[in-house]
Amino acid sequence: MKRIRIITGHYGSGKSELSVNMVTELKKQYDKVAIVDLDIANPYFRSRERQDMMEDMGIEVFHNSFGYDITQDLPALSAAIKKPLENKDYHTIVDAGGDDSGARVLNQFRKYFLADDCEMIFVINANRPETSTVSGCLHHLDAIQVETGLKVDGIINNTHLLSETSAADIKKGYKLCKEVSELLDIPIIGSYCNEKILNNIKEEELDGIEVTPIHLFMRPSWLQ
Amino acid sequence: MSEKQLLKGNEAFAKAAINAGCRYYFGYPITPQNEVPEYMSRELANAGGAFIQAGSELEAVNMAYGAAASGGRVLLSSSSPGIALMQESISLLSSVEVPIVLINVMRGGPGIGSIQASQADYEQVTKGGGNGDYHTIVFAPSSIQEACDMIYHAFDVADEYRNPVIVCADGTIGQMMEPVALPEAKEAAMGDEAIAAVKPWALTGHKNKRERHAMNSVWLQQDLLENYIDEYWPKYEKAERELQDWEEVMLDDAEVVFVAYGSTSRVAKEAIQALRAEGIKVGMIRPKTLWPFPAKAFEKLGDNVKHVISVELSKGGQLMHDVKYVLGGKYPVSLINRYGGMLLDPDEVVARTKEILEVK
Numbered sequence: 001m002k003r004i005r006i007i008t009g010h011y012g013s014g015k016s017e018l019s020v021n022m023v024t025e026l027k028k029q030y031d032k033v034a035i036v037d038l039d040i041a042n043p044y045f046r047s048r049e050r051q052d053m054m055e056d057m058g059i060e061v062f063h064n065s066f067g068y069d070i071t072q073d074l075p076a077l078s079a080a081i082k083k084p085l086e087n088k089d090y091h092t093i094v095d096a097g098g099d100d101s102g103a104r105v106l107n108q109f110r111k112y113f114l115a116d117d118c119e120m121i122f123v124i125n126a127n128r129p130e131t132s133t134v135s136g137c138l139h140h141l142d143a144i145q146v147e148t149g150l151k152v153d154g155i156i157n158n159t160h161l162l163s164e165t166s167a168a169d170i171k172k173g174y175k176l177c178k179e180v181s182e183l184l185d186i187p188i189i190g191s192y193c194n195e196k197i198l199n200n201i202k203e204e205e206l207d208g209i210e211v212t213p214i215h216l217f218m219r220p221s222w223l224q
Numbered sequence: 225m226s227e228k229q230l231l232k233g234n235e236a237f238a239k240a241a242i243n244a245g246c247r248y249y250f251g252y253p254i255t256p257q258n259e260v261p262e263y264m265s266r267e268l269a270n271a272g273g274a275f276i277q278a279g280s281e282l283e284a285v286n287m288a289y290g291a292a293a294s295g296g297r298v299l300l301s302s303s304s305p306g307i308a309l310m311q312e313s314i315s316l317l318s319s320v321e322v323p324i325v326l327i328n329v330m331r332g333g334p335g336i337g338s339i340q341a342s343q344a345d346y347e348q349v350t351k352g353g354g355n356g357d358y359h360t361i362v363f364a365p366s367s368i369q370e371a372c373d374m375i376y377h378a379f380d381v382a383d384e385y386r387n388p389v390i391v392c393a394d395g396t397i398g399q400m401m402e403p404v405a406l407p408e409a410k411e412a413a414m415g416d417e418a419i420a421a422v423k424p425w426a427l428t429g430h431k432n433k434r435e436r437h438a439m440n441s442v443w444l445q446q447d448l449l450e451n452y453i454d455e456y457w458p459k460y461e462k463a464e465r466e467l468q469d470w471e472e473v474m475l476d477d478a479e480v481v482f483v484a485y486g487s488t489s490r491v492a493k494e495a496i497q498a499l500r501a502e503g504i505k506v507g508m509i510r511p512k513t514l515w516p517f518p519a520k521a522f523e524k525l526g527d528n529v530k531h532v533i534s535v536e537l538s539k540g541g542q543l544m545h546d547v548k549y550v551l552g553g554k555y556p557v558s559l560i561n562r563y564g565g566m567l568l569d570p571d572e573v574v575a576r577t578k579e580i581l582e583v584k
Contacts, residue, residue: 012232012401043255043339044399127230127403161230161403222490222570223400 002119004085004092004112006150009123010131010140011042011098014158018123018192019095020050020217027059030091034084037063038077038105039097046095050217060084077105085112100143107148119153121189124180126159126173137180154189155181157206158214163224165193167200174206226406233368233398234259234301236406237327237391238267240372241299244379245412246325247273248298250287252280252306255339256395257329260301272414281309289317292324293439295419295426297379297412301327303395304345305336308353314388315354320439321425321456323382325375326390329398332565340565341395343486346542349390350515357453359460361389361467362514364485368402374512376407381467383423385459392514394537396487396567463516470518471510474500478507479528480577481555483547484535485511488568492535495573504583511543519550532557533580535573539563 005022007015016039023035035054039046051061062081084090096103106113113120122141124131131137141152159165159173170193181188188209193201195213203211216224231239238260241249249268251261261277268275278284281302292298302310307328317324330345332338349362361381365371374391382389413419416428430436443449473493475481480499484492489510499506509521525532532555534544541559548557560576562568578584 012230042399044395125230127228129229129231132229161228162401164228164403220569222494223396223487 002117003088003090004094004115004118006094006096006106006113006118006120007123008096008103008120008144008148008152009098009125009158010128011102012128013123013125013131014160014192014214015098015123016046016095017214017216017218018156018158019093020054021192021212021214023054023059023093024057024217026091026093027057032060032084032087032090033058034060034062034090034092036081036084036092036094037061038081039095039102040064040077040105042098042102045218053217060090077108081109082112085109088117099140100147103144104147106150110149113148113150120148120150121154121156122152122186123156123158124173124177126157126176127161127169132176134176134179134183137176138183141180141184152184152186154187156189157191157209160194162219163194165197167197170197170201170211171205174209178207226408228403228405230401231368231404232259232401233371233393234329235263236368236372236404237301237375237393237398238263238299239406240375241325241379242268242271242273243407243409244297244376245410246297246299246379247271247412247414248288248291248296249273249300250276250278250284250291250298251301252278252284254281254303254306256331256341256398257301257303257327259398260327260329264299272412281306282313285310285313288324289313289322292317292322293320293427295413295423295428298324299327300324301329303329303331304333304342304348307345308348311348311353313354314360315352315356315358316441317388318354318358318360319356319441321386322439323386324388325378325382326388327375328390328392330392330394332563338565339395341487341537341567342563342565343394343488343537344539344542344563345392346514346536346538349392350517350546357457359387359463359515361385361387361463361516363389363391364511364514365391365393365397366486366489366510368397368400369404370512371397372404372406385463386425387459392486394486467513468516468518468520469512470521471508471512472521473508473510475507475509475525477505477528479530480504480506480581481525481529481532482506482508482535483511483532483543484508485514485543488535488537491568491570491573494570495577498570498574499577504577504581506577517546517550522547522550525555529555531555531581533560533577534558535560535568537562537567
C-alpha cells in the first residue's frame, strides 16, 4: 500500500466506511496517519462525522474550512489538507466524494496524486444498481479517470447489503470485479465483508484475494 | 417484488413511484431530497414519462395540478420549506379533488432552517398549511422498504380518495441506504381513452361526445360551496375509519408507551431494548399514518400503562398534541425531543425516560 491512497467509487459503494476502516488499521502501523474527507457532494453520512473518534485514536482529520459542525454541501476545502499530502511522514487515506462529479475536487491536489507514492482505488458494490454490471462499472470507473486525469491502480470488492449480506453476495461481487479487472488490466487488491460472515467465505473461491472484515463505524446501531 | 438492491432512500422513492405508474414529475432542487429529481430527470423519460425542472416549487405544484387534472399519475417531492411553498396549491388540488402524491423529506425549520433531518413538519402536513376545509392523507415510513411500499400504495389511495397524499419521510430516510425489494412495475394509463376509462372525471377533452368537465375552485354563492363541501367530506370520514395504520411494539405488559414515527421510531425501538434490560417495561405505538391519526391504537391501551411519552424531532411536541388529544387526560403525557436538525440517540432517550419516571 502506498503512502497516499485515494478511495473512489460510485455513490454507496462504501467509500467512507472503507476509508475509516483503512485509516484506523494504518494507525496501528504508523505514527503519523491522516484521513482527508473530500466529500463535498453529500451532506449526510460523511467520514468527518467520526472526527472525534478518529482524533481520540491519534488520527488527523482534514476536510472543509468550516469545521465538522457545518453540514452544508459547500465546496469549501481547507488549505490544511495539503499538510498530510506534502509531508512524507504521513500515511494518508483520501475519501473522495461519490462519482465523477464528486471526484472532480481531487484536481486541485493533482500534483500530489501524480507522484509515485500515491495510488487510486475504485470500490465496487455489485448490489448497487448502477455498478451491478460490467458496463456500469466500466462507465463509472472511466468517468472518474477522465474527470481526475488519474489512473485507477486497484479495485476493491465491497459488495454488500448491509446486515443482509451473505457469502453469495461477496462471490457475486468478486466475479464482477474479476471481469472488470481482466478487461482493464487493473488488479483486485482486496475484498471486504461484514465481520459476521467472514467465516463463510473461503479465500480460494476468491482466487486467494485477501478478505478483510469491515467494522461499521459510520452507521449508528439504530440504522443497522 | 424485485431482487434486493442497496438503494439510497431518495432514489428508491423515485423507483417506487415509477413502478406505481407515475409518469409525470415536476421538481425544484432542495436538500435533502435532490436525488429524487436527479433520478427522475434521468429515468422518467425512459419509462415513457416526462420530467420538468420547474423554476420554483410554486411552478412545480401548479404543473403537477395540470398533469394530474388531465389524469396522469404525478409525483412531487420537496423538503420542508419547499412543501410550505406548495401549500396554497395543495388546498387548490383538494378543492377540485385532484389526486397527487407528494414526498416530503423533512429537514430542520422554521424558515430555510437546516438541511439535517427533522420532524417539525408534523403540523404542516397533518393540519394543512393551506386554507379551507380539507385534509391531506399522510403516511410516515420508518425504513426505505416501507417508504417504497407506502409510495406505491399512496398512488392508489390518492386516486381512490381523489385527494393529495403526502409520504412524510425525513432526511435520514432520504439519505441513508438500505436493502430494498422494489414493488412490481405497473402499466400506466396513458392517452385520453385509457385515462378516461380509469378516471372518468379527468380533463381528457369532451370531443363533442360528452358533457364538459369543469374543475372549479371558486364559489361566489357560499351556500353552494357549503353543499359542495358536504358532498366530498364523507371521504375524510371514510379515511378516518379505514386508513388508520400503526405498528405496536411490546405493548402487552408495557407500563410506559413511547409514541414515535419515522426514523425516530428506530431510535426509540433500540431504547426500548435497553430500558427493558433494566427492568423498565416500555412499549411503543408507531403511527404509520399521521393523518388519519391512529386513534384506534390508543383506545386499546389498558390499566398496565402508567405513562405515555412522545419521542419526536420537534421543539413543541407537535405529535404529542395529537397524542394528548386522543388520550383525553387518561395518562400523563411527556415529551422527549431534539430539534433544528439535531437527532436523538438511544442513550439520550434512555436517560430522559428515566428522568421522567424519576428512576435511577
